[in-house]
Amino acid sequence: MQVSSASRFLGMGGSVAPDSGYDARARMVISLLASAVTIIISSVEGQLVLLGASLFYALSIRRFKALAIVYLFVAFMMGLATLCTWGLSSVAPFVSFTFKGLAVPFMRGLVMLNVVLPLALTCRIQDLLTALKGLRLPFCIYLPGAVMIRFIPTFMNDIKQISEALQIRGYTLTLGGMFRHPLLVLRLLFTPLLFRSLRTSEELGIAAELKGLDAQSRFVPYRSPVWSRKDTFLVVAALTVVAAALACHYLLGRVPAAGHM
Amino acid sequence: MIRFVKATYTYPFQEKPAVRGVDLHVRPGELVLVTGESGCGKSTLLRLANGLCPQYFGGTLEGDVFVGGKSTEEMPLKDMSRMVGTLFQDPEQQFFALEVEDELAFVHEWRGTPAAETRRKIAEASKEFLLEDLLGHSIHELSEGQKQKVGLASIFSQEPGALVLDEPTANLDPESTVELACRLGRLKKSGMAILVVDHRLYWLEDVADRVAVMREGVIVAQGAFDMLHDGSLRSAYGLRASHVEDVRSTLPESAPPTKSPCAGEKGLRVDGLRFAYKGQDPLYDRASFWLGQGVTALIGGNGTGKTTLARLITGLNKAQEGAFRINGILFPASEMLRHVGIVLQNSDHQLHMRTVAQEIDVCLALAERLRGWSKSRRSREEQRRSLLRLFDLEHLADRHPQSLSGGEKQRLVIACAFAKKPSILILDEPTSGLDGGNMKRIAKALSLLAEQGACVLVITHDLELLQASCGAAIRLPLNGH
Numbered sequence: 001m002q003v004s005s006a007s008r009f010l011g012m013g014g015s016v017a018p019d020s021g022y023d024a025r026a027r028m029v030i031s032l033l034a035s036a037v038t039i040i041i042s043s044v045e046g047q048l049v050l051l052g053a054s055l056f057y058a059l060s061i062r063r064f065k066a067l068a069i070v071y072l073f074v075a076f077m078m079g080l081a082t083l084c085t086w087g088l089s090s091v092a093p094f095v096s097f098t099f100k101g102l103a104v105p106f107m108r109g110l111v112m113l114n115v116v117l118p119l120a121l122t123c124r125i126q127d128l129l130t131a132l133k134g135l136r137l138p139f140c141i142y143l144p145g146a147v148m149i150r151f152i153p154t155f156m157n158d159i160k161q162i163s164e165a166l167q168i169r170g171y172t173l174t175l176g177g178m179f180r181h182p183l184l185v186l187r188l189l190f191t192p193l194l195f196r197s198l199r200t201s202e203e204l205g206i207a208a209e210l211k212g213l214d215a216q217s218r219f220v221p222y223r224s225p226v227w228s229r230k231d232t233f234l235v236v237a238a239l240t241v242v243a244a245a246l247a248c249h250y251l252l253g254r255v256p257a258a259g260h261m
Numbered sequence: 262m263i264r265f266v267k268a269t270y271t272y273p274f275q276e277k278p279a280v281r282g283v284d285l286h287v288r289p290g291e292l293v294l295v296t297g298e299s300g301c302g303k304s305t306l307l308r309l310a311n312g313l314c315p316q317y318f319g320g321t322l323e324g325d326v327f328v329g330g331k332s333t334e335e336m337p338l339k340d341m342s343r344m345v346g347t348l349f350q351d352p353e354q355q356f357f358a359l360e361v362e363d364e365l366a367f368v369h370e371w372r373g374t375p376a377a378e379t380r381r382k383i384a385e386a387s388k389e390f391l392l393e394d395l396l397g398h399s400i401h402e403l404s405e406g407q408k409q410k411v412g413l414a415s416i417f418s419q420e421p422g423a424l425v426l427d428e429p430t431a432n433l434d435p436e437s438t439v440e441l442a443c444r445l446g447r448l449k450k451s452g453m454a455i456l457v458v459d460h461r462l463y464w465l466e467d468v469a470d471r472v473a474v475m476r477e478g479v480i481v482a483q484g485a486f487d488m489l490h491d492g493s494l495r496s497a498y499g500l501r502a503s504h505v506e507d508v509r510s511t512l513p514e515s516a517p518p519t520k521s522p523c524a525g526e527k528g529l530r531v532d533g534l535r536f537a538y539k540g541q542d543p544l545y546d547r548a549s550f551w552l553g554q555g556v557t558a559l560i561g562g563n564g565t566g567k568t569t570l571a572r573l574i575t576g577l578n579k580a581q582e583g584a585f586r587i588n589g590i591l592f593p594a595s596e597m598l599r600h601v602g603i604v605l606q607n608s609d610h611q612l613h614m615r616t617v618a619q620e621i622d623v624c625l626a627l628a629e630r631l632r633g634w635s636k637s638r639r640s641r642e643e644q645r646r647s648l649l650r651l652f653d654l655e656h657l658a659d660r661h662p663q664s665l666s667g668g669e670k671q672r673l674v675i676a677c678a679f680a681k682k683p684s685i686l687i688l689d690e691p692t693s694g695l696d697g698g699n700m701k702r703i704a705k706a707l708s709l710l711a712e713q714g715a716c717v718l719v720i721t722h723d724l725e726l727l728q729a730s731c732g733a734a735i736r737l738p739l740n741g742h
Binding site: 124188191213 | 311313317338339342343347353354355356357358359360363366367368369370371372373374375376379380383401575577598599602603605607609610611612613614623624627628630631663677681
């Protein structure tokens with residue numbers, strides 16, 4: 001069997017794509033819950049609880065390399081955002097530059113990442129579509145939702161292949177180099193990524209059209225998802241974490257973070 | 262079944278039509294082969310046949326395209342896809358699910374097929390295309406040839422009335438290619454209308470009822486397959502050979518000059534290579550091979566680990582055991598990439614700069630840095646010009662690399678690899694999807710590099726490339742496997 005190292009990198013190692021072990025609906029409930037609560041909680045203390053629990057949840061799928069590369073990517077984006085905010089605040093003092101003001105939105109992003117990754121990397125796309133359809137959302141909402149989730153593994157695969165292509169060419173990306181030649185680094189990383197993403201989105205659109213995905217289609221799953229006791233436990237655990245995060249927010253961090261989003 | 266009546270189609274924001282005044286009829290029980298140089302409008306013809314043009318891509322269609330007597334402009338794509346099964350040149354383009362079994366099931370699930378029936382179709386399709394062992398695999402894990410088989414299995418399981426296939430053999434090994442030709446022959450007899458677009462011609466010699474040759478969007482020649490035996494017609498329209506000799510069994514095995522490594526030997530020697538993917542049996546177990554000067558082919562069926570071997574040689578995949586020697590000197594796997602160039606199939610991921618010329622300039626500069634060369638600006642410009650000339654990219658020097666066609670991108674990434682002047686170069690399917698002229702161009706360039714003393718390893722199923730440039734072969738599975 002010829003196997004791309006990209007998929008290995010993404011943690012798709014082994015001969016068989018791993019079973020998520022949880023029902024897609026359970027993972028979806030957790031994602032929805034996390035997205036709602038992370039917006040409500042504006043204190044660092046509450047966000048720390050959510051971040052810790054969600055990181056544990058993300059690590060449970062054992063895709064350590066995939067998680068590491070996504071965290072690196074997010075760290076790079078956050079570094080860029082911090083640099084821009086700092087630059088802006090030094091030119092225009094009315095723009096506040098505080099740790100809390102940046103930490104809370106960054107943590108929100110990471111919480112979402114931690115809950116969406118298990119959904120995208122372990123669930124069958126059919127199960128996601130069934131679950132989304134079950135929510136009786138309009139087609140124009142649930143199809144883009146499913147496509148976005150389906151997009152993640154391909155996007156990560158692209159990142160891996162681009163960094164490999166740079167390695168083959170002989171580029172060595174160092175932290176110092178990033179600061180000395182930021183435009184070149186952006187060009188090297190983002191030009192192929194942008195064009196690949198555009199192409200992937202077009203390809204997924206074509207695939208969806210040719211496979212007959214539309215609002216009127218009657219979807220008959222050939223493998224019905226099964227809600228088990230494990231799923232109930234997962235949702236209960238998530239609710240407990242939410243309660244703990246809310247408690248921390250109200251008891252320890254009542255004062256809202258300055259400049260929070 | 263599929264009928265083009267004076268069809269002229271122009272993509273959005275383009276002034277020039279991609280196809281002009283096409284009259285073509287593919288009747289039930291007929292297979293029509295469309296060929297021509299890269300960019301002549303063949304793929305657009307397929308998009309017209311399956312309704313993607315203009316329904317998905319927009320643009321304007323003058324004239325008519327009918328499938329089963331109905332205009333493709335009036336039928337929803339969902340209904341069109343039930344009548345016409347499509348295989349794209351890049352099969353990943355049509356995958357939506359992430360696992361093989363799910364992908365085979367997907368279309369049936371959305372058509373409301375009962376679960377038991379879907380299971381039966383999956384079982385039949387996977388048996389037919391020998392995919393039973395791959396059903397639980399992730400789509401991303403498959404080799405390009407395996408992806409092509411999954412794409413074909415998915416289409417065949419839908420039992421459409423017509424088939425449109427874009428370069429269906431681009432990544433298939435010759436045995437799978439013959440199987441596909443036989444399968445198409447059977448489907449034809451059952452009354453299916455089949456439209457195939459391909460640069461490779463020889464495999465359809467006994468199956469194609471008619472051949473249409475396109476140039477600049479127009480059908481310039483049409484007739485029986487025999488017309489392709491005319492060498493002047495083929496060279497006039499940049500076509501590949503109509504009959505190809507299979508040289509795989511006659512190419513000599515790549516053998517080292519001495520049994521044990523010695524100083525001064527010219528080439529790559531790999532000994533005791535061991536590699537297994539997690540949870541699988543070893544793909545290479547104490548394997549040894551030699552890659553000498555000249556062009557050597559790496560031969561093996563789909564999924565036998567050819568690309569993996571290339572990745573192991575360059576250190577992109579980490580071998581569990583193995584000694585790598587270049588010109589008799591032992592190198593750790595982590596340093597191999599400094600000495601070995603590799604061209605993978607994902608050209609989209611490799612192009613970063615603003616123009617084609619800049620892309621090559623950057624590679625020349627990187628090569629200078631890597632090897633400690635110091636060259637004048639003039640000599641660098643001269644090198645760039647000669648590379649552009651060698652790969653027929655001069656007229657594209659100022660274009661954005663990402664705006665090039667697939668074949669042009671492929672030539673550019675090979676030119677970039679040449680810029681590094683590697684003593685060892687590995688190319689993975691460098692001519693898949695290339696027309697006759699460009700295939701010959703690549704073969705000539707590889708021979709030229711080999712003449713300068715390089716060791717070139719070509720992973721290919723392209724029998725014409727094998728014949729045109731390869732002087733030896735490494736066959737998989739390797740000894741000790």
